Amino acid sequence: MSTPENKYTPASIEPKWQDAWDKARVYEVSNELAELKKKPKFYVLDMFPYPSGAGLHIGHPEGYTATDVVSRLKRMQGFNVLHPMGWDAFGLPAERAAVREGIHPAIITKRNVDNFRRQLKRIGFAYDWSREVDTTDPGYYRWTQWIFLQLYERGLAYMAEVPVNWCPAQATVLANEEVKDGKYVETGDPVERRMMKQWMLKIPVYAERLLADLDGLDWPDHVKEMQRNWIGKSEGAEVSFALEGSTQSLVVFTTRPDTLFGCTYCVLAPEHPLVATLTTPAQKAAVDAYVTTAKNKSDLARSEAKEKTGVFTGGFAVNPATGKKVPVWVADYVLITYGTGAIMAVPGHDERDHEFAKAFGLPIVEVVKGGDDVQQAAFVGEGTAVNSGLLDGLGTAAAKEKMIRWLEEQQRGVRRVQYRLRDWLFSRQRYWGEPFPIVHLDGGGIATIPVSQLPVQLPHVDEFKPTADGQPPLQRATDWLMVELPDGRKGVREVNTMPQWAGSCWYYLRFIDPKNTQAAWGAELEKYWMPVDLYVGGVEHAVLHLLYARFWHKVLFDCGLVSTKEPFQKLFNQGMILAYSFKNDAGKYFGPAEVDDRDDGAFAKATGEKLSKQIEKMSKSRFNVVSPDDVIAAHGADALRLYELFMGPLEQVKPWQTAGVAGVQRFLERVWRLVVDEETGALSKRLTDEPESADPALQKALHKTIQKVQDDSAGLRFNTAISQMMTFVNDATSAKTVSKDVLRGFLRVLSPYAPHLAEELWQRLGGQGFVCAQSWPSFDPKLVAEDSVTYAVQVLGKLRAEVVVPIAATEAEVRAAAEANDKVQAALAGKQVKKFIFVPKRLVNFVVG
RNA sequence: GCACGAGUGGCGAAACUGGCAGACGCAGCGGACUUAAAAUCCGCAGGCCCUUCAGCGGGCCGUACGGGUUCGAUUCCCGUCUCGUGCACCA
Known part of the structure; x- marks a missing residue:
């Protein structure tokens, strides 16, 4: 009878080793530079979670396990590994829970963080918990505020009355990046446009560098592509149209200056300041009505409108190329937020202009030859310029160049690069966020809180909701609001707070030196650890977080505060787990x-x-939600870890299959039985004290396993690394005896994946110290190399036989061996061999006639 | 609509630069052990067909679909379909 105590019981061995690692602080890395410099570094980072009330779901540990395996492998390979964890804890859900439960969000946050930490520790991750950071800790957001001041002092942060995305359901404004199709991407609540005085960050100043520096990064192509699309670089020209009866001119942006001769009208966005100037008395009523309707339309309604609408202003502009008068219209298909808020319309060569021209009977002129009849449909491709005076006969690229030069000579336009990326709306009407270190002075103007007085702590308020007159919650903190600066100036504090993105824009830098009270991080430590060598997280952050963080990093670089142009050298997106x-x-x-x-x-x-x-x-x-706690209770943390990685390639979207967890658990049980006799609890009787080399077959299997697990783990191909370990265990299970030496080697290979089981068995086999602190075993290339090789023998591409020959066999020797085979002879009988294909170490093919 | 990615057994998947398709695992089937079952261990296993008492042996088809290049294609090229993701009046 085997007793339960002698079986593999993760529930007892896992907490035991987690405690032992904790006490021995095996995963902590020194903060002393002299100590660190003895070894090379590896910084492997997870996207830190928002600690929600729901706790960890099964998707979190996927990426976390991947980085954990890499961190453990690198540590065993002799690197100083920085592998930290923290909490992106400011944000809406905690604030909503606070309103609902009447509890301070800090308390709710602490409760959630404690739960997340407990869950992560149960999985046995090798985090250096001494470096834990929390974005809501005043000791942390003190430095978030400090970085904001760096931006402010460089003129990159400003306050302005701007059209904003206002979300009534959340009672706050949102960044452009947080709005899609007129809805808040997180909740789907509708968003409307409002004019409000808000903080903005000039991220477009960095557009060109954010674009160019993508090239040097080891990131997935589609993420780079999404960033490029978001930055949206367009090259073209600004063209000035003289206005009839006015000294002002109308400036438009176009990427197709070569089509200027085909411009038959111009269009202003409804919000454009020249609308009022240009509108004639006769058209005033119609234009006013149109503009009012457009302003009241939500973004959603505007973007969903199928048919083009618009009104003639009654005013005219002069096409600088043709010298002809063209009518100026107002229409909401032109956006005030892009370019100059006005366009030159070329219906022959732009689909939107074509649609509009058709709807309102405006003339369509062909100026690029190469498509079908432009009266029927716009031709937007490249071709040869026609009806275009000085451009006639030129190709599109040459025509663009010539037109830009001509415009510049005539002072009617300039070359211009336009980005879609706009200023980042950086304030929110929330309580649970970083306060701005800003004072609005009584006499007008803005002052900053001196660095020595940071942090500006969140004050206590009796309610976390906006005030009755719609002011942000901080307006309720009446005592806190009034402030006197050290120099005696008085004012009121900024009552908006920073968006959740702020804290996550620089957390990877704080992990480097998390307890520093004198600076956000030590300069020398930053030089040692940066950049992040591997950053793993979900693709949902492809644009927002990763673009914002890169922007801040570049500002910090320009301030001389960081030593690298980019923060994250290698990025990897894990695929979502479905069910x-x-x-x-x-x-x-x-x-x-x-x-x-x-x-x-x-x-x-x-x-x-x-x-x-x-x-x-x-x-x-x-x-269909799967909870990691339940999986651990049923199968153990090691099985959870293994299954997360065994399911399939890390980057792939894949379904969770509960039965699959049982499969990897069986594998772990087989490993257990290799070492432990379940009848007695003593070491298995099949174990021997002989050296590795006593069993050449198993020794070879071990060395192959070391090599494959090492290569696959480094390449993030964990699923194939695990199947190799399974193959080894199958081999070892069917062997009559197994050398303890071989098993100790295997346990070192297993330990990054199933650290608890590896630790327990390592100890039982008499290994010294922690297995996770051992060096990674090296493989002997001679043992990994085969001494014989099996060739597939094909006749006319069809497999006919296999022959085994020495690894060094020459083409002639392999051919002779193949021809000696009965089946090959049968297939070749009576046929002429026209050609003989030889693929070294793989196959041969007889091509017969 | 545009851009990118993906389609392989009943299921998750593997196959380095064109070279034995389906490793490893799940589910399934057979055997051993057991009074029995579970667990474990050993074995079978892409589909269709021929041959055979059975075993053995053999043939054809097969990586979404249709073509092409090649001695040879899951891999390269052209076209089609389906699914996923991103962008979408950005001038």
Whole structure:
């Protein structure tokens, strides 16, 4: 009888080793430069989580396990590894919970952080917890405020009355990046446009560098592409149109200056300041009505409008190329927020202008030859300029150049690069965020809080909601509001707070030197650790977080505060984990416990009704959420870790299959039985004290495993690394005896993946110290190399036989061996060999006629 | 609509630069052990077909679909379909 105590029981060994690692502080890395400089560094970072009330879901540990394996491997390979964890803890959900429960968000945040930390520790991650950071800690946001002051002093932060995205449901403004199709991307609440005085950051100043420096980064191509699209660089020209009856001129931006001769009208955005100037008395009523309607339309309604609308202002501009008068219209398909808020319309060669011209009967002129009839559809491709005076006969690229030069000579225009990227709206009407270190002086003007007085701490307020007259919650802190600066000037504090992105823009720098009270980080430590060597997180941050963080980093670089141009050298996105869900025809979802999932389909247990089974995003409403706590309780943390990585390639979206966890758990049990005799609890009787070399076959299997796990882990191909370990364990299980030496080697290989089990078995096998603190085993290239090789023998591309020959066999020797084979002879009988293909170490192919 | 990515057994997947498709695992099947079951261990396993008492042996098809290049294509090229992601009046 095997007793339960002698079986593999993760529930008892995992907490034991987690405590032991904690006490021995094995994962802490020195903060002493002299000590650090003895070894090379590796900085491996996870995107730190927002500690939500729901706790960890199964998606978090996927990326975290990947970085954990890499961090453990690198440590064993002799690197100083920086592998920290922290909390991106400012944000809306805690504030909403605070309003709901009437508890301070700091208390809710602490509760959630404690839960997250507990869950992460249960998984056995090798984080250096002495470096934990929390963006809501005044000792942290003190430096967030300090960085804001750097931006302010460089003229990159300013306050302005701007059209903003106002979200009534959340009672706050949002950044452009947070709004899509007129809705807040997080909640789907509608967003409307309002004019408000807000803080803005001049990220477009860095547009060119943010674009150019992408080239040197080891990032997924699609993430680089998304950033490029977001920055949206367009090259072209600004063209000035003289206005009839006015000394002012109308400036438009175009990427197609070569089509200027085809401009038959101009269009202003409804918000454009020249609308009032240009509108004639006869058109005033119609224009006013149109502009009012457009202003009241939400962004969503404006972007969803199918048909082009607009009104003639009655005014005219002069096309600088043709000298002809063209009418100026106002239409909401032109955006005030891009370019100059006005366009030259070329209906022959722009689809939108074509649609508008058709709708309002405006003339269409062909100025680029190469497409079909421009009266029917716009031709937007490249071609040859026609009807274009000095440009006639030129190709599109040459025509653009010539027109820009001509405009510049005539002083009617200039070459211009335009970016889609706009100033970053950087304030929110919230309580739970970093206060700005800013004072609005009584006499007018803005002053900054001196660095020595930071942090500006969040004051206590009795309610976290906006005030009755719509002011941000900080307006309630009446005592806090009034401030006198050291030089005697008085004023009121800024009551907006920073958006959640602020804290995550620089946390990777704080991890370098988290306890420093004199500076945000030590300069020498920064030089040692930066850049981040591997950054893993979800693709949802491809634009927002990663663009904002790069922007701040470049500002800090210009301030001489960091030594690298870019913060994250290598980026990797893990794929989302989905799960099976079950629902009936009416769309009602069923939890796994209510479903009988058989080979012939899924059925509701209660009613027997047939259910559809699909793979979807995990969500409470679909009853398909998998909790890491439950998986650990049922299978152990090592099995969770292993399955997270064994499911498939890290970058891939893939469904969670509960049965798969049992599979990797079985693998871990087999490893256990290699070492432990389950009958007695003593060491397995098959173990020997002989050296590795006593069993050449298993020794070879071990060395191959070391090599493959090493290469695959470094390349983030964890799934194939794990299958190699499984193959080794299968080999070892069927061997009559196994050398302890071989097993100790294997446990070192296993330990980054299943650290608890490896630690327990290492100790039982008499290993010294912690297995996670051992050096990574080296493999012997001679052992990994095969001494014989199996060639596939094809005749006319069809497999006919296999021959085994010495590794060094020459082409002639392999051919002779192949021809000696019965089946090959049969296939070749009576045929002429026209050609013989030889692929070293793989196959040969007889091409017969 | 535009851009990018992906389609391989019942399922998750593997296959380095064109070279034995399906490693490893899940589910399944057979055997051993057991009074029995679970667990474990050993074995089978892409599909269709022929041959055979059975074993053995053999043939054809097969990496979304249709073509092409090549001695040879999951891999390269052209076209089609499906799914996913991003962008979407950005002049």
